[in-house]
Amino acid sequence: MEAENIITTEELTKRFAGFTAVDAISFNVKKGEIFGFLGANGAGKTTAMRMLCGLSKPTSGKATIAGADVYKQTEQIKKSIGYMSQKFSLYEDLTVKENIRFYGGIYGKTNAFIKEKTAFLLHQLNIENEADKLVASLPLGWKQKLAFSVAIFHEPQIVFLDEPTGGVDPVTRREFWNLIYQASERGITIFVTTHYMDEAEYCNRVSIMVDGKIEALDTPRGLKETYNATTMDDVFLQLARKATRADV
Numbered sequence: 001m002e003a004e005n006i007i008t009t010e011e012l013t014k015r016f017a018g019f020t021a022v023d024a025i026s027f028n029v030k031k032g033e034i035f036g037f038l039g040a041n042g043a044g045k046t047t048a049m050r051m052l053c054g055l056s057k058p059t060s061g062k063a064t065i066a067g068a069d070v071y072k073q074t075e076q077i078k079k080s081i082g083y084m085s086q087k088f089s090l091y092e093d094l095t096v097k098e099n100i101r102f103y104g105g106i107y108g109k110t111n112a113f114i115k116e117k118t119a120f121l122l123h124q125l126n127i128e129n130e131a132d133k134l135v136a137s138l139p140l141g142w143k144q145k146l147a148f149s150v151a152i153f154h155e156p157q158i159v160f161l162d163e164p165t166g167g168v169d170p171v172t173r174r175e176f177w178n179l180i181y182q183a184s185e186r187g188i189t190i191f192v193t194t195h196y197m198d199e200a201e202y203c204n205r206v207s208i209m210v211d212g213k214i215e216a217l218d219t220p221r222g223l224k225e226t227y228n229a230t231t232m233d234d235v236f237l238q239l240a241r242k243a244t245r246a247d248v
């Protein structure tokens, strides 16, 4: 049996003062998928993702998450999703433990749940010794892993990650992806934007946006076959070259 769709979009569009940032995109993401959302700078990824999270209202079109309308059933949506933005939302002047507790509180979790989950997280991230340190003092890679962990603290059905691994070395990025796989194995659907093509290879399916439209969507292997390419880098370059707008 084919997995059910956890995200559906129909002609989802966002215009800013006459400029169409996201242009009638229609696609589905299956439950449990690791879905890569690629595109050159300015292609419209963040704008599309913000609409999917309910943070930005579309000009037209429709999106559902786990069957709920993103703009009409907002309470249900909040419980179903986690979000980690590029400028992730940890509080630098709070400790690691305080940050975890804060996010647990936002999602209305009980003290017992927060306590147990905090211990699990600190152990999983191997930062037990840093629990009482200010987040500001942590290396970027650790902050990213912590931000991801708090984004899925409430065990959402889906987590949106906007360039979660920017600016860190390949080993740290690989460690981050291990966390992604662990979350995916627990049944959390992953929706991730990245500029790193090795990360695109780790995804089950990848879409590539060009000038606000979804130009291609398939498995990494399928994309390489279609574009007669040996690497995702090559696929990406072939498509990104078509772009007429650039935001660099």
Ligand SMILES: Nc1ncnc2c1ncn2[C@@H]1O[C@H](COP(=O)(O)OP(=O)(O)OP(=O)(O)O)[C@@H](O)[C@H]1O
Pocket: 016, 021, 039, 040, 041, 042, 043, 044, 045, 046, 047, 048, 247
């Ligand atoms: N609030 C806004 N007002 C006007 N234009 C905007 C706004 N937000 C985004 N844009 C424009 O919409 C286009 C798409 O931007 P978006 O940030 O979604 O791209 P992106 O694919 O996420 O790029 P990047 O990889 O650089 O993050 C860009 O040209 C951007 O300048």
